[in-house]
Amino acid sequence: MFIAITILIVSCLIIPALGVIQSYIGLPMEAAFSHYLGLVALLGMSYCYILATRFKLVETLFCGLDKSYVLHKWLGLGSLAVIFLHDQIDAEIKSLGSPSMGELAEDLGGLGFDGLQILLLITVITLIPYALWKFTHKFIGVLFIISVLHFAWMPKPFDLTSPLGLYILSICGLGILSYFYTLTSGFARASKKQNPLKGTRAYKVINKEVTGDIISFEIAPIQKSIRHQAGQFSFISFDHPKLKEIHPFTISKAPTQEGNLRFSIKALGDYTKELPKHLEIGMTANVSKAYGHFGKKLGKRDEIWVAAGIGITPFVAMAQALSKQKDTEDKSTHLFYCVQNKEQAVHLEELEKIAAKCSRFHLHLCESSQGKRISLEQIKEAIGFDIKKASISFCGPTKLRKTLQTWFKSESVPSRRFHYEVFEIRSGIGINPIVKWVLKLLVMRFPKIKQAWTKLPF
Template sequence: MRPFGILLILAAILTPLYWYAEWIIGRDGTAMFSQYIASVAIIAMAITQLLATRMRWLEFIFGGLDRIYIIHKWLGILAITSLLIHDTVDAELKGQETFLTDLGETLGELSLYGLLALVVITIVTFIPYNLWRWTHKLMGAFFVFGAIHYILLMKPLAPVLPIGIYMLVFCALGIICYIYTLLPFRGGKSFVVEDIRDLGSALSVTLKPEKRGISHRAGQFAFLKFSLPGFEEVHPFTISQAPKQDETLRFTIKRLGDYTGRIGQAIKVGTKAKVSGAFGHFKRRGKNPEIWIAGGIGITPFLAWLSELEKTDNPIHLFYCVREENDAIHLEELKSKTKLEGFHLHLVVSSKGQRLSGSMIASNVDFLIKNADVYYCGPESLRKAMLHGLKREGLSSRRFHYEEFEIRSGIGIRNIIAWLLARFRTG
């Protein structure tokens, strides 16, 4: 995450304090606090709607899209927490009740309980993706309800004052961004399937542009949607080849769920698709010895890096972790690159009792771990184990580079439940 983007968010949230502090003298402090905390919720939700647009310029402010989704998640949690506090304080403002204020109150309650339910669905990651995806779209609708609630209800400060105008801007921003996210696959370029290869546990799909392709760097991912009935979902996949002159794209898709499992039977050469992107800031520094660690389908960005690698001035060791050797996708392609001086491939097969560790990596490279840059792509559990093990070998955490493998992430709810159950059994 980029500090500049975080500072912008903090500035947006803290700015209303200037006006509320100026007006609190001689007024109901509880009402002012309730209004400020409601302002925090509106601002946080408006920014989450902006981040949900996936506009590419956002990466220059906040960092890669994987980091943007993390900010998006925590802003949503901040918003619902602020709404709950606002509802608990429930500072009553005297004034004449009208139809509009009653409507605002009703919409406020709908917004609160609707957002609360959707946030729970979001952080409980074992809820199926299909259900989460469709319910998540309702977030914007409940934001609209909350914005109307804020506009219609009586407030201690007039809406024509700077604070009122400031908040109306965020209400408008959130609503406009929500409408934008409802557009059908916004900004996508048209492609057609040129080649399909069955890799066993995965599928390699090459697309060629119908007109102009997309601009991307090796290691980036894009959002892909096939123009077929039943495949309306938009999914992110890493582009598993470096940019090519003919602008074709190769996606290597692991058969992990219902959607990815059905793609192989549904698509054919000539099937149309839409691609939006590319996103991500997973790139090599290229100044030090390198250790690449791939877990399963996490091999895809390294395939892209290798496809443009013609020589290396520093040694590169790729550790590829799979359950079975047959699960090692594009293995022949990887082996062909071992002809490059300085590139070394290490296949780690768990079914053979092999387990990757920091000490195992240290024993297979001919340089000090502390002098290397480590690049990781794979499941979060393996990432944490690798970082812990390599730090014991002298690696600084600043030299451990990765992107979030799972864009949809929770807040550790499984661990919380496990802890509560353990306390219950021992209590």
């Protein structure tokens, strides 16, 4: 990850800075800085689309697809902030004149800036429906191309054939190609065509089980199966009008010879709430290649796993894979499964059977309704090895993750040994923070509301 971040800093900030310093000697500092910001924004947006391709090299460099999506989001927001500064600072250099395409280039720049503001606002306001967000998100690439044309046609003190010009055009060219790749691959999936670059495979649903608000189903490959490791996730869609959207879900089963996959999904959003209603045995599922590095170093050192709720899914697959490894006494794995009560513990019986057969795997159920909340003291007492040397993996709510990170940091556990994946492909400003902000203002204005405010569920 450090290498990848270094590459981005050098590519987006340092190289254009060196080029601007060399090309803008004797020209107004304010305009030079504005032009520099414009170049930085173009490069940032280019890398946004390169990250969105899901290429294996990208995933490897950024230690998992989830990390690359987080960086994709922040690069996009950062680029918008830089574009705003670029727009506010006077970029005109009168000594360069105004070529025939100058006015058009300026108009394109204004159009691109206004359009990006609207579309990125839709991106960060998560109360806007997912389908609308996904549809409008595709048009950001069009505005990106408009911004590249703005750069190409605006007067500047260097040629497009100069080292700086060629560098910017080459990175932007990769960004445009990446945009069209992501766009056309989506069309290919929509028309049910195989897209070999994405590794899509067709499966049939062979089993379905609904427990409360969680649906577990198993699918079998129609021809070839995807390759995956325990702890990885795939993007999946179904041959049904209500289930055609592509969403990422963790595979809750270790690799098997027959190539079957299992998914266990909680009804948390519009799409996942539709799954139990419309998913039927015999239905066709389209599954992408597997992503993620969550269980990559399985069994190589003493491990602590912490799962909360449906976050158990990668650990079920990892426990299965661990049980197939050679059983050794020098390494052990402790899984702390956090649930409100035992009845909500999906795959509990399966995990108990693995713990009974595999001496290196230990299961600890933490039921909050019984007063058995997870604690640092409980973890230290249960594991029986030096916590400083352990590898920690977590899957669950962000609040619990941050608490765990604080605990392990206090025990001098290196942060690089705390592993987790970010499953919010789209994140931003939801309805709860907005409501809380408005209500806080009301509390400040009307103190008597405070008593009612403390009883709110968020």
